[in-house]
Amino acid sequence: MLKSSFCGAIAVLMALAGAARAQDPAEMVKKGAQAYRICAACHSLQPGVHLSGPSLADLWGKKAATIGDYGRYTEALKKADIVWDEDTLNAWLANPQAMVPGTTMVFRGVEDDQTRVNLIAFLRQALAPGGTAKVVKDGLIPERMAEGPSPQDLSSLGANQRIKKIRHCGDAYHVTTADGAEFPFWETNVRIKTDTSARGPQKGEPVLLRAGMAGDRVFIVFSSLAEIGSLVAEKC
Ligand code: HEC
Structure with missing residues (x-):
């Protein structure tokens, strides 16, 4: 009896230690940066750089579908009455189609709860003033990932392509x-x-x-x- 409660206590302590590790903010941001890779296929963190999806700069506290001059928002997202914060982002990233049926964010969602928490922690840091430069400088994501996959520069190709x-x-x-x-x-x-x-x-x-x-x-x-x-x- 004594032995089993001792084991139980150890298990609880280990679980707490595990939870504490998972909550380490720097570690969360680091893991979130890994998870962000999938978003970088369609989004830039730089202001005004709209790719397949809108630039994510200036996201916090904004009403959905109001980021600058991105001209391809769906009616569905425009009509959705959403202001971006931790909770709304969490629901969106879990399943965009479920939150806003008809959205063109063709992305099936991030299933794992902790991965979403990490991703949101990363976005908090990366989208704070000066944050994008900082996450690049700290080596959390490469610069081209912050930029997003801009199309090839076609303005100065060689004579065999012009x-x-x-x-x-x-x-x-x-x-x-x-x-x-x-x-x-x-x-x-x-x-x-x-x-x-x-x-x-x-x-x-x-x-x-x-x-x-x-x-x-x-x-x-x-x-x-x-x-x-x-x-x-x-x-x-
Ligand atoms: C396949 C391309 C694609 C991927 C991958 C993708 N998005 Fe999107 N995202 C879009 C498009 C397109 C929209 C605009 C949707 C609409 O108008 O319905 C959008 C919209 C958004 C919005 C709302 C922006 C606003 O102005 O209200 C957020 C926030 C967002 N995406 C975050 C993310 C994050 C974080 C990830 C990674 C987990 C991600 N997206 C992955 C294409 C993508």
Whole structure:
């Protein structure tokens, strides 16, 4: 009897020690930084850098769907009456679809309670004034993760990628690059994109990106929608 209660006491002490370890704030932030990796696929911590999802800077205390000039919020999130704090973030990160049905945050949620607590502790620190620079300096996340996966800078590519002429003939786009080479691509293998940001192609000079090992699939990226009409000639 005595022995078992002694073991019980030891077990309780060990559990308490374990809980105390889990609550160590620096450790929580560190673990939260690991968990943040998954968010960095779609979000930046830098103000004004909107990727697939809105920048998370300035999140605390804000009403949902009001972060700066992100223009792709769903009606569902705009109508949800949510102010971001520990509790609302906890519910959101557990299951975004359950909290806001119809949200385009295509993310199935962080199931583990402690992982969410850690993640929120990390966001508290990273989004405090000067916090993003600090979490990078402390080595909690690499700088490119704080930035988020911005698209490739297309504004100064080499002559073999800058396009001088595009004509469409039959089932093909014939693309001439600034180094004088001309390539035909089957139209089904060509994906036309625009990048209107400052990192997009120069005006009047769309760029050619290879999109697969074989090199037969390509992206042609224009600096504006109008250029797609004005720079592609239907000509055989
Ligand atoms: C697949 C891309 C993707 C991933 C991964 C993702 N998000 Fe999102 N997130 C979005 C999109 C898109 C929205 C806007 C949703 C809407 O308008 O319904 C959003 C919205 C949010 C919002 C609300 C912002 C506001 O302005 O109200 C928060 C907070 C957020 N995400 C945090 C996170 C965190 C933390 C993670 C990691 C656990 C994460 N997201 C993972 C794409 C993503």
